[in-house]
Amino acid sequence: MLHAVQPGDGGVARVVTDLVRAQLATGLRVAVACPPGTELAAAVRDEGADAYDWRAGREPGPGLFHETRDLARLIRAVRPALVHAHSAKAGLCARLALRGRIPTVYQPHAWSFEAVEGTTAALARRWERAAARWTARVVCVSEAERRTGEAAGVRAPWSVIHNGVDTARFTPAPGTVPFPAPAGEPAGPAGSHGPxxxxxxxxxxxxxxxxxxxxxxxxxxxxxxxxxxxxxxxxxxxxxxxxxxxxxxxxxxxxxxxxxxxxxxxxxxxxxxxxxxxxxxxxxxxxxxxxxxxxxxxxxxxxxxxxxxxxxxxxxxxxxxxxxxxxxxxxxxxxxxxxxxxxxxxxxFDVRRTGAAVAELYRELAGVRCTEHREPIAQ
CATH class of the missing domain: 3.40.50.2000 (Glycogen Phosphorylase B;)
Structure with missing residues (x-):
């Protein structure tokens, strides 16, 4: 399966990296199309996934035709059973390229029309309503995000799958922690500062x-x-x-x-x-x-x-x-x-729960088979 992603950094990159790691562990062949030289491109290669350079900017513009054409070429080369498009730009290009020919999952990671105002917001809402017909499933990361989409007139099959985090990586630290410092500067000693x-x-x-x-x-x-x-x-x-x-x-x-x-x-x-x-x-x-x-x-x-x-x-x-x-x-x-x-x-919100829910969605839409996922035990 193929993840199409823009942007290649920030929270979206962390979400996709966690999904790729979980999917590779189940035996899936996973590919990622994302902007080259980004945090995401490096991370998914480190995980062992196939990473493809997709030169796409954050905003729609004059390059949209070429971005959509290039993504369509990548999809033909990879021949995935399913495409999972992350954020507005990837959702735009992937759905224009595929038009429903293979199952397409769209995950907004916050709706594009919330980021703009006036005519631009109206056009974004109009596109999301139109593109729903080429979307096998819209994945929202919260019920509130789903309600926002419905209020904007987006009529599509929905799944709500909460974001998850790696609870083994993000853990409390015992006692007082030294104040970190930017690169090249020494960390401040514990307790040497106010809150x-x-x-x-x-x-x-x-x-x-x-x-x-x-x-x-x-x-x-x-x-x-x-x-x-x-x-x-x-x-x-x-x-x-x-x-x-x-x-x-x-x-x-x-x-x-x-x-x-x-x-x-x-x-x-x-x-x-x-x-x-x-x-x-x-x-x-x-x-x-x-x-x-x-x-x-x-x-x-x-x-x-x-x-x-x-x-x-x-x-x-x-x-x-x-x-x-x-x-x-x-x-x-x-x-x-x-x-x-x-x-x-x-x-x-353990990331393993998120991975299991996404795997179940893939099985439902495209018959993508994974090994068994078990619910994590709280520790």
Whole structure:
């Protein structure tokens, strides 16, 4: 089977890499078409999958014809039993190339029409409604994402398969963890700083780091000595750096986010839109409390009872500052929320559960046979 993917980095890349690893372990022949030189291209080759260079940009534009043609050529060369297209651009090109000739699974990872406004959003909704006829199954990562699609008029067969994380990789750390540092700088000694808030995500409008920076002066006023770390890179990096103060560290893109979660006192992701964000799940698996924007997937990802403390309206710096200030001022509350978060992820969001659900979907649509999957046991 073939995964068609654009973008080749961030949360989508991690989701696809986890799926590829699980599928190879079951004996499937797995191929991935994605932009060359990306995090995803390297990761799937390391896993042993066939990786094909597909030069596609994030946005539709003049290159769409060539991108669709090139993907169609790859599909003919690979001859998959099923194509799984991830995110809007791959979903656009794959469905134009195939038009339902072989089973096509489309996974939006958040709807494209939420990222734009006006005429562009209307055109995106119109395309998603039209393309449903060439889609064997739309996979949403949350019930909320499915409801958003239905409200936009997308009429397609649905499956809701929650994102999962590797609970063996993302684990709590005993005791106080040294404050990591960007490449080339020494890590700060444990306990050498005030409480640390970490935000992991692409530096872009979707993830809401601008809202977080607007809220941060009020957080520091409530909790003097608090530190903020933005982990990731993206198109808004320069603008965000210009708006940040001395209490903000830009770690850039890092090969492993796990140490940053372990060093955090609170992990925050004030997104404007999502399907179900991966970073809060990784943080909770690491035993850390989270504060997240109340967007698609957020409520479903949180443990019962955490909504009042951990959810904030998207785009609201005052509400975000108040939520962060409350948690930073109460260490015992942070610790109890972190323990509950870890248990919640173990029981509901283990990546093995996600892999098993996707494998069952492939069997249903294309008769793709895998070895037996067993439900993970919470530890």
């Amino acid at each position: 640390v808030v970490v935000c992991v995500g692409r530096l872009c409008r979707q993830k809401g780091q601008d809202v977080l920076l607007a809220a941060w002066p009020e957080v520091v006023a409530r909790v003097p000595g608090a530190r903020l770390v933005l982990v990731g890179d993206g198109p808004d990096a320069e603008r965000l750096r210009a708006a940040a103060g001395d209490a903000v560290t830009f770690a850039g893109a890092v090969p492993d986010t796990a140490p940053w979660y372990r060093a955090a006192d609170v992990v925050v992701l004030p997104s404007r839109w999502e399907g179900m964000a991966l970073a809060p799940l990784e943080a909770m698996a690491s035993g850390r409390p989270v504060v997240v924007g109340d967007v698609d997937g957020a409520r479903e990802s949180l443990p019962p009872g955490h909504e009042e403390l951990c959810l904030v309206p998207p785009g609201d710096p005052a509400a975000l500052a108040a939520a962060l200030g409350r948690l930073l001022a109460r260490p015992e509350l942070r610790h109890s929320l972190g323990r509950e978060a870890r248990e919640h992820v173990l029981s509901r």
